[in-house]
Amino acid sequence: MDAFTQNLIFTVLKIAFVLTFTLLGVTMVILAERRFSAFIQDRLGPNRTWFGGLGQSFADGIKLIVKEDVIPNHVDRLVYLLAPVVMMTPALMIGAVIPFGATIPSGELWLPLLGANLENLVLQIANINVGILYFVSVTSIGVYGIVMGGWAQNNKYSLLGALRASAQMISYELPLGLSVVAVVLMAGSLSLGEIVKVQQEGFWFILNFPAFLVFLIAVFAETNRLPFDLAECEQELVAGYHTEYSSMKFGMFLLAEYANLITSSAFIVTLFFGGWDVPFYDETAHGLAGVLLSVIVFAIKISFFVFLFIWVRWSLPRFRYDQLMHLGWKRLLPISLATVVGTAILMVLFKDLYH
Amino acid sequence: MELAIFIVLAVLAISSAVVVITQKSPVYSVLALVSTFFALAGIYVLLNAYFLAMIQIAVYAGAIMVLFLFVVMLLNLKEQYYVENPKKIIGGVLGLAFVFALLFPIFEIEKNLVPESQMPVGDAYNIGIRLFTDYVFPFEIASIILLIATVGAIVFTKKHS
Numbered sequence: 022m023d024a025f026t027q028n029l030i031f032t033v034l035k036i037a038f039v040l041t042f043t044l045l046g047v048t049m050v051i052l053a054e055r056r057f058s059a060f061i062q063d064r065l066g067p068n069r070t071w072f073g074g075l076g077q078s079f080a081d082g083i084k085l086i087v088k089e090d091v092i093p094n095h096v097d098r099l100v101y102l103l104a105p106v107v108m109m110t111p112a113l114m115i116g117a118v119i120p121f122g123a124t125i126p127s128g129e130l131w132l133p134l135l136g137a138n139l140e141n142l143v144l145q146i147a148n149i150n151v152g153i154l155y156f157v158s159v160t161s162i163g164v165y166g167i168v169m170g171g172w173a174q175n176n177k178y179s180l181l182g183a184l185r186a187s188a189q190m191i192s193y194e195l196p197l198g199l200s201v202v203a204v205v206l207m208a209g210s211l212s213l214g215e216i217v218k219v220q221q222e223g224f225w226f227i228l229n230f231p232a233f234l235v236f237l238i239a240v241f242a243e244t245n246r247l248p249f250d251l252a253e254c255e256q257e258l259v260a261g262y263h264t265e266y267s268s269m270k271f272g273m274f275l276l277a278e279y280a281n282l283i284t285s286s287a288f289i290v291t292l293f294f295g296g297w298d299v300p301f302y303d304e305t306a307h308g309l310a311g312v313l314l315s316v317i318v319f320a321i322k323i324s325f326f327v328f329l330f331i332w333v334r335w336s337l338p339r340f341r342y343d344q345l346m347h348l349g350w351k352r353l354l355p356i357s358l359a360t361v362v363g364t365a366i367l368m369v370l371f372k373d374l375y376h
Numbered sequence: 377m378e379l380a381i382f383i384v385l386a387v388l389a390i391s392s393a394v395v396v397i398t399q400k401s402p403v404y405s406v407l408a409l410v411s412t413f414f415a416l417a418g419i420y421v422l423l424n425a426y427f428l429a430m431i432q433i434a435v436y437a438g439a440i441m442v443l444f445l446f447v448v449m450l451l452n453l454k455e456q457y458y459v460e461n462p463k464k465i466i467g468g469v470l471g472l473a474f475v476f477a478l479l480f481p482i483f484e485i486e487k488n489l490v491p492e493s494q495m496p497v498g499d500a501y502n503i504g505i506r507l508f509t510d511y512v513f514p515f516e517i518a519s520i521i522l523l524i525a526t527v528g529a530i531v532f533t534k535k536h537s
Contacts, residue, residue: 100407150499154430161438165410168442172403172449180449187446191439198434211500 048078105273108166123304182261186252197239199357217296286326389415425498
């Protein structure tokens with residue numbers, strides 16, 4: 022088998038791995054969120070299905086799929102049906118550029134039918150040289166699902182939710198992009214593989230704490246999680262943009278929210294916590310075992326941030342709309358601009374130390 | 377393979393561009409325009425212009441069109457807007473003139489073709505070098521124009537005291 026065919030098959034396997042990881046992750050995260058919120062509120066949470074509630078999300082999934090699928094008469098059918106798809110696609114697309122493990126050297130991995138890998142196997146679906154821009158652009162199109170869904174349902178609550186979502190996304194994209202610029206300055210590259218490599222050889226970019234803080238807050242806003250979930254705000258807007266969705270179409274919105282949660286955590290880890298880098302350990306030292314360890318460490322780091330997302334959601338109240346805009350434009354934007362300038366100045370001052 | 381992808385993208389771009397101007401509902405027009413931008417981004421990728429493709433999606437599809445959609449949804453125009461005849465004719469004439477203006481460079485392209493092996497990669501490095509050396513003047517002018525537009529927009533929103 023020639024290297025090209027083998028690469029093709031490995032790429033398909035990598036895509037399958039990332040999708041499986043994300044979707045299985047979603048079911049686990051939903052369960053974790055329900056159990057942990059129950060803990061915070063001094064309840065028990067779902068603990069009966071399978072072993073201690075492990076099957077709860079699958080049971081819920083089956084319930085959502087077999088439920089009656091109602092399409093209200095007053096909706097704009099085409100946009101209404103398209104919205105859950107448009108919501109789900111970007112959430113799954115983001116995984117394509119995340120490096121999720123150390124490179125497997127040629128000849129290390131042996132699979133039945135395929136044989137040993139002929140070339141170095143990079144554990145990343147596509148190492149494009151504009152990886153970060155890909156992240157920024159794909160998160161920015163994530164808002165279309167919400168806006169289309171909100172508009173198509175033809176009622177004022179959903180429309181208000183959609184309007185809030187679009188204004189919020191545009192506002193928080195600026196600090197998000199600018200804090201990423203600080204990381205790009207430090208790494209000297211837009212490619213995510215390169216960013217992880219620079220962190221592995223030097224230090225984790227968490228040292229640029231202001232950039233991390235701005236990025237974290239902006240990511241919370243982009244994923245529409247509490248305290249930023251004004252788009253669905255149940256006290257004011259019933260359920261916001263997914264009020265009139267039922268059955269699996271509602272399930273798609275739910276899936277997309279949690280898939281976004283996982284990919285965003287993966288991005289926080291990749292940009293600021295060294296990606297799959299295992300601290301004080303040379304991943305290439307023990308062959309396949311080292312690579313496996315790096316993948317597991319990456320998953321653990323992601324879990325930590327998913328946990329943080331859940332923790333914040335059940336601890337903080339929701340913002341008021343004017344507070345949201347105030348934070349975005351008058352606080353985060355100046356801070357992120359200052360971060361970019363400050364990072365640039367520091368990099369010039371300590372150039373010898375750095376490179 | 378590349379040709380097949382190009383044809384799919386080109387057909388998508390042109391057909392959604394036609395939908396933009398024929399659709400009566402403004403929201404549908406905006407969504408069709410978004411799909412045009414996506415097809416264009418795909419064509420940029422085929423031309424090795426990765427940076428441009430990503431910026432196309434992030435800026436046009438991700439920010440500008442969301443604002444368009446925001447305004448259209450806020451005004452909630454529902455197939456009631458139409459253009460009167462004199463404006464239609466003027467628009468048609470100007471549009472045709474624009475098409476002819478675009479046709480000339482298309483026939484000039486043959487002369488400037490570069491073999492694929494010599495084609496530069498449109499990544500951030502190459503674009504940055506070009507932007508800050510050869511094209512630094514237009515770049516700065518563009519930024520000043522944008523600044524003026526921003527200041528103007530803020531002035532308009534303030535009430536005269």
